[in-house]
Amino acid sequence: MNLDRLVAFAKAACLPVAVVIIWALVTETGSVPAYVLPSPSAVMATLLDFFFGGSSQAFSGKFLAHFSQSLYRVAGGFACGTLLGIPLGIVLGYNRKIGAFIEPTIELSRSIPGICWLPLALVWFGIGTGTSVFLIALGSFYSIFLSTLGGVRYVNPVLLRAGRSLGATESSLLYTVILPAAFPSILSGLRLGLSYSWIYMVLGEFTGVNYGLGALLLQSRDTMDTPLIIGLMAVIGGLGVISDRLMLIFMTKILGMDVR
Amino acid sequence: MTGVVAAKAPAITMLRSNDEPAKISFRNITKAFVSKAGGPSIKALDGLSLDIAEKDFVCLIGPSGCGKSTLLNLIGGFEHATSGDVLLDGVSVTGPGPDRGVVFQEGALFPWLNVLDNVCFGPKRLGVPRERYLEEAHAILEEVGLLPFAQHLPAELSGGMRQRVAIARALINHPPVLLMDEPFGALDPQTRVLMQEMLLRIWEHDNRTVLFITHDVEEALFLGTRVVVMSSRPGRILKDVRADLPRPRDFSVLGHPEFVKVKAELFALVREQTIAAAADASGDARSFRTK
Numbered sequence: 001m002n003l004d005r006l007v008a009f010a011k012a013a014c015l016p017v018a019v020v021i022i023w024a025l026v027t028e029t030g031s032v033p034a035y036v037l038p039s040p041s042a043v044m045a046t047l048l049d050f051f052f053g054g055s056s057q058a059f060s061g062k063f064l065a066h067f068s069q070s071l072y073r074v075a076g077g078f079a080c081g082t083l084l085g086i087p088l089g090i091v092l093g094y095n096r097k098i099g100a101f102i103e104p105t106i107e108l109s110r111s112i113p114g115i116c117w118l119p120l121a122l123v124w125f126g127i128g129t130g131t132s133v134f135l136i137a138l139g140s141f142y143s144i145f146l147s148t149l150g151g152v153r154y155v156n157p158v159l160l161r162a163g164r165s166l167g168a169t170e171s172s173l174l175y176t177v178i179l180p181a182a183f184p185s186i187l188s189g190l191r192l193g194l195s196y197s198w199i200y201m202v203l204g205e206f207t208g209v210n211y212g213l214g215a216l217l218l219q220s221r222d223t224m225d226t227p228l229i230i231g232l233m234a235v236i237g238g239l240g241v242i243s244d245r246l247m248l249i250f251m252t253k254i255l256g257m258d259v260r
Numbered sequence: 261m262t263g264v265v266a267a268k269a270p271a272i273t274m275l276r277s278n279d280e281p282a283k284i285s286f287r288n289i290t291k292a293f294v295s296k297a298g299g300p301s302i303k304a305l306d307g308l309s310l311d312i313a314e315k316d317f318v319c320l321i322g323p324s325g326c327g328k329s330t331l332l333n334l335i336g337g338f339e340h341a342t343s344g345d346v347l348l349d350g351v352s353v354t355g356p357g358p359d360r361g362v363v364f365q366e367g368a369l370f371p372w373l374n375v376l377d378n379v380c381f382g383p384k385r386l387g388v389p390r391e392r393y394l395e396e397a398h399a400i401l402e403e404v405g406l407l408p409f410a411q412h413l414p415a416e417l418s419g420g421m422r423q424r425v426a427i428a429r430a431l432i433n434h435p436p437v438l439l440m441d442e443p444f445g446a447l448d449p450q451t452r453v454l455m456q457e458m459l460l461r462i463w464e465h466d467n468r469t470v471l472f473i474t475h476d477v478e479e480a481l482f483l484g485t486r487v488v489v490m491s492s493r494p495g496r497i498l499k500d501v502r503a504d505l506p507r508p509r510d511f512s513v514l515g516h517p518e519f520v521k522v523k524a525e526l527f528a529l530v531r532e533q534t535i536a537a538a539a540d541a542s543g544d545a546r547s548f549r550t551k
Contacts, residue, residue, distance in 0.1 A: 156368075158364055158366070158368040159368055159370060161336070161338050161356065161362070161364070161368070162362065162364065162368040162369075162370070163370075163381075164337075164338075164355070164356035164357075165336060165337075165356040165357070165358065165360060165361065165362040165430075166358060166361075166381050166382035166385060166429065166430075166433065167357070167358035167382050167385040167386045167433065168381075168385045169385075172385060176381070176385065177370065180370065180372045180373075181370075181371075181372070183372065
């Protein structure tokens with residue numbers, strides 16, 4: 001089992017390793033100018049500086065300051081999207097009659113790309129955390145809402161029959177059968193919503209706030225600091241992976257819910 | 261309403277020999293399914309009547325699509341007849357309830373609950389005290405031989421084990437009626453015989469009323485006190501035989517000359533109906549394919 005995982009990991013690592021080797025070759029030999037594509041070692045050095053300090057650069061040692069701002073916005077926006085998406089998904093998934101009034105409107109509003117909300121959000125919330133949280137909430141809401149609705153609505157009908165014939169009342173059916181059966185679907189909606197949250201975090205911070213990983217990304221473009229640009233892309237991607245893992249662990253181990 | 265029932269009464273007494281009130285009664289049932297694609301509606305059952313006495317173990321056989329499962333869904337309260345009466349103890353069935361335990365084709369265990377929690381689902385909903393249902397769950401899991409697997413999830417069990425959990429889960433509510441919809445259909449022949457013997461052992465112990473759907477003639481004769489053969493769609497009752505072989509039964513009864521003879525007869529009858537159903541389907545199939 002462990003060997004299988006090791007082999008799978010080795011297979012998965014082949015392509016990234018190859019990319020880094022080619023990347024190192026073309027940059028270290030100087031065939032590509034450093035301001036277009038810095039070498040892996042330059043990116044690594046910038047990242048270390050960003051995390052632990054050591055230079056006179058403005059970003060030096062400032063990882064935590066930027067990260068905490070971004071995390072705050074992601075957490076706030078994702079929480080709003082979740083607190084809106086899950087209850088609404090449950091109600092509309094469970095009751096088609098109410099759904100008939102609300103679902104078409106949500107479907108219609110979903111066809112507006114999230115990025116189109118940016119100018120309006122700026123008018124409403126100004127530059128800063130409000131706009132970011134709004135965009136993140138909006139971006140995560142749809143996937144959380146739709147997955148919850150689908151999971152609740154399309155519970156295997158035989159399970160409902162089994163529950164009813166075993167003595168569950170219509171109201172207890174919701175928490176004894178429907179929600180547990182919908183859990184895997186709700187969880188996948190949350191994971192998708194969380195990944196959207198990081199995307200919209202960057203968008204929200206591109207509006208010109210001072211602190212945040214997205215803000216720093218935009219600033220590093222202004223200073224043509226390509227090592228930092230690439231480093232930040234890796235950091236934001238890595239945080240997405242880590243937050244996804246943490247949520248999976250929280251949902252399955254701590255809430256004790258089974259995803260199978 | 262009583263007028264309708266009285267008018268149908270002669271047809272029912274023809275099917276039953278004694279005067280005990282029937283535990284389960286289907287009276288002149290018609291069930292039509294409307295095609296969603298706009299095709300003609302399909303009549304699954306047409307004017308079917310059947311009485312099942314208390315403590316009867318009725319096995320219902322017939323070609324696939326003849327409406328056997330529909331009949332079970334009607335008494336289970338999952339579906340409603342287009343016309344006719346479905347009665348349990350003389351009272352119209354309006355919906356599912358714990359007085360009718362159901363074992364579904366594929367078990368329908370709750371995949372997020374372990375074996376013990378699946379079995380305890382019913383008594384928990386019915387407000388049985390915890391100590392009592394835990395004790396009963398242990399006894400019933402012991403009876404079906406799954407006590408060592410109490411903490412396992414359904415996904416970790418074999419098909420036969422899952423069906424044993426499903427039976428335990430239905431039995432723990434002590435339902436006077438047990439409805440089983442091809443519960444052993446997906447099992448290998450060896451496991452199937454063991455399951456049948458286990459079911460008989462349990463039934464011979466408590467003699468509850470059972471309606472058992474199967475497409476397997478041998479299974480029907482082996483288990484039932486009565487075997488009812490349905491025609492191809494729309495389902496009517498073609499034959500109603502008592503299976504009076506000695507009890508307690510085990511697999512040795514399969515070689516009994518009487519068993520072999522009746523089995524051959526019933527097999528021929530079901531075969532005839534299956535051929536009729538296939539011929540019928542070649543005409544009917546088009547309305548389904550448009551979907």
